[in-house]
Amino acid sequence: MDYFVIGDDDTVLGFSIVGVSGEVARTSEEARLAWQNALENKEHGVIIITEDVADLIRETVDHYLFSESFPLVVEIPSPGQAFKRDLKSLVNQAIGVSI
Amino acid sequence: MDTSLAPTRSNLMKLKDELSFSRLGYDLLDQKRSILVSELLTLVDQAVDYQNRVEKALMDAEKTLQDAIMNMGRLRVANLAGAVNINSSISLSERRVMGVGLPKVDTSFSGDGPYFSPEGTSMLSELAINRYRRALELMGKMAELKVSIMRLSSEVKKTIRKVNALEKLVIPDKEETVRYLTSRIEEQERESFILLKAVKDRMEREEELKKEVNHG
Numbered sequence: 001m002d003y004f005v006i007g008d009d010d011t012v013l014g015f016s017i018v019g020v021s022g023e024v025a026r027t028s029e030e031a032r033l034a035w036q037n038a039l040e041n042k043e044h045g046v047i048i049i050t051e052d053v054a055d056l057i058r059e060t061v062d063h064y065l066f067s068e069s070f071p072l073v074v075e076i077p078s079p080g081q082a083f084k085r086d087l088k089s090l091v092n093q094a095i096g097v098s099i
Numbered sequence: 100m101d102t103s104l105a106p107t108r109s110n111l112m113k114l115k116d117e118l119s120f121s122r123l124g125y126d127l128l129d130q131k132r133s134i135l136v137s138e139l140l141t142l143v144d145q146a147v148d149y150q151n152r153v154e155k156a157l158m159d160a161e162k163t164l165q166d167a168i169m170n171m172g173r174l175r176v177a178n179l180a181g182a183v184n185i186n187s188s189i190s191l192s193e194r195r196v197m198g199v200g201l202p203k204v205d206t207s208f209s210g211d212g213p214y215f216s217p218e219g220t221s222m223l224s225e226l227a228i229n230r231y232r233r234a235l236e237l238m239g240k241m242a243e244l245k246v247s248i249m250r251l252s253s254e255v256k257k258t259i260r261k262v263n264a265l266e267k268l269v270i271p272d273k274e275e276t277v278r279y280l281t282s283r284i285e286e287q288e289r290e291s292f293i294l295l296k297a298v299k300d301r302m303e304r305e306e307e308l309k310k311e312v313n314h315g
Contacts, residue, residue, distance in 0.1 A: 001189045003235065013177055014164045017224070018231045019185040045189050046204065046242045066249055072191075072202060074242035079161045082154055087146055087248070091139070095252045095259070 001045030004038045004071075006031065007053055010079050015048070022048075028056040035060060039071070047071050051085065052078045100275045106283035114280060118273040125265040131197050132258045138196050139251045146244040153237045160230035167223035179224055185209070185232065189239055199254045201247040206239035208232065 005015045005022030012022040023034035031053050038047050047064075054061045054075050065073045077083050104110050168176050185208055192203045 001191060002187055003189065003238070010161060010164060013168075013173070013180070014160055014227065014231050015235070016180040017164075017176070017183055017228050018235055019183060019187055020235065045191050046239065048238060048242075065246075066253065069200070069202075069250075072204065072242045072246045074238060074245055076157060076238070077154060080158070083150055087143060087150060087245075091143060091248060091252050095256045 001043050003046050003048055004041070004044040005048040006034045006038060007048070007050035007076075008078060011050055011076070020048075025053045025056070031056040032060070045071055047073050049073065049075055050078045051075050051081075051083070100272060100279055102279065104276065104280065106280050106287065108284065111277065111280045111284065114273065114277055118270070118277060121265055121269050121273060125262065125270060128258055128262045128265065132255065132262055134197055135199070135251055135255045135258060139248065139255060142244055142248050142251065146241065146248055149237060149241045149244055153234065153241050156230065156234040156237055160227060160234045163223060163227040163230050167221055167227045170221040170223050175220070176224060176227075179220065183228060185228075187235055196251070197254070199250055201250060202243055204239040204243040206236055208236075 003015070003020045005012055005020050006025055007022065008026070009024055012024050015022055023030075023037060025031040025034045034053075035047075035049075035057060038044050049061065061073060061075070064071070075085065104114070164176070187206060187208050190205045190207070192205070193200045194203055195201070
């Protein structure tokens with residue numbers, strides 16, 4: 001199994017030089033298509049998606065993140081940025097109470 | 100409270116069994132909850148650590164890539180991608196914590212450099228490749244941690260719900276029904292006791308009357 005990356009030009013280019021296939025998405029339409037393509041191939045075990053693109057299709061991404069067992073989804077910050085979503089808040093969102 | 104239950108001893112016994120079963124379930128679920136939460140907290144700490152490392156690794160990699168693009172032009176960097184034959188492959192396995200399947204990601208790379216002729220390419224491109232590779236290695240681990248955290252959280256949520264339902268609804272309700280049944284049964288006993296006493300009294304009185312009639 002391998003990785004699949006969805007993101008902006010630079011991220012996709014960067015990962016492509018280490019042999020990870022990917023798709024560039026700028027609009028929510030493109031993001032949706034890329035996401036579908038990523039899911040179609042069962043060999044894609046981990047989908048790397050930049051936060052900016054994930055925001056465009058937030059519902060779909062969250063659905064897979066919270067409730068689907070496959071594929072694994074990992075969000076990375078867009079180039080030059082730090083992580084937007086704090087892990088603790090993500091956990092709180094998932095549990096419904098703060099720990 | 101279930102007041103429709105007939106106040107009999109067999110019902111009371113059954114109810115007491117149910118109550119102790121609910122208490123046992125509550126204890127077990129409570130333990131499960133604390134185990135899951137402690138597991139979750141360790142994972143969150145690890146994940147925060149990895150997140151910082153991924154963030155740093157990605158920033159480094161992106162910066163180097165930008166430099167390489169500046170140096171060689173985007174097209175040529177993109178062309179390099181075709182030449183590099185690093186294959187990253189992941190193997191997914193599972194470990195189970197309290198019945199929750201948590202993924203385990205192992206990333207392995209095949210293919211070693213040099214990937215392309217150093218002629219006409221910048222050393223920055225090599226550097227970018229190395230750094231992205233490093234970022235990718237961390238990424239696998241981070242995906243594993245994040246997905247584990249998500250799954251554990253939803254299990255914790257479910258368990259908390261069950262624990263609360265037992266603690267706040269089922270157990271108090273059953274306790275109250277047990278109290279109700281006990282008092283009903285005791286009441287019945289007293290009633291029949293008094294009834295028996297009354298019958299006995301009357302019989303004794305009749306006996307005495309008979310005696311008096313006989314003597315007299």
